[in-house]
Amino acid sequence: MRVLPCSIICNQLFIVINLILNYIKNIMEKLQKYFIPAILVIVLLSFFKGCGTSTQVKTTEKQVELLTKKVDSLSTIVVSQDKLINIIKETPSWKTLEIEELSDKNHMPINHYKNELGQ
Numbered sequence: 001m002r003v004l005p006c007s008i009i010c011n012q013l014f015i016v017i018n019l020i021l022n023y024i025k026n027i028m029e030k031l032q033k034y035f036i037p038a039i040l041v042i043v044l045l046s047f048f049k050g051c052g053t054s055t056q057v058k059t060t061e062k063q064v065e066l067l068t069k070k071v072d073s074l075s076t077i078v079v080s081q082d083k084l085i086n087i088i089k090e091t092p093s094w095k096t097l098e099i100e101e102l103s104d105k106n107h108m109p110i111n112h113y114k115n116e117l118g119q
Helices: 005-050 053-075 081-090 092-106 110-117
Strands: none
């Protein structure tokens, strides 16, 4: 009797497929056995890492650094009170507002105060 090569290959293929299915079955059994404890451990670890004070401290330190940089940059822009008063008085819009305020108080026309101030 002559053995066909096709039947040998089919038998070997059947054996390999059977081994793979058994391996997958073993893995699935282990997963079913240890799935819930593994998930619980992962959840607990992520909870403790997320709720730690170290992350809050790091974010707070970053915010403090940013605010410190902003305050330092603003300290170079600070203008004294006398200089600010001079700037406000010398701007034309301030004079116009001052004239309008005087005319509203005394019920006088704006042109009267403009002529008086020499504008």
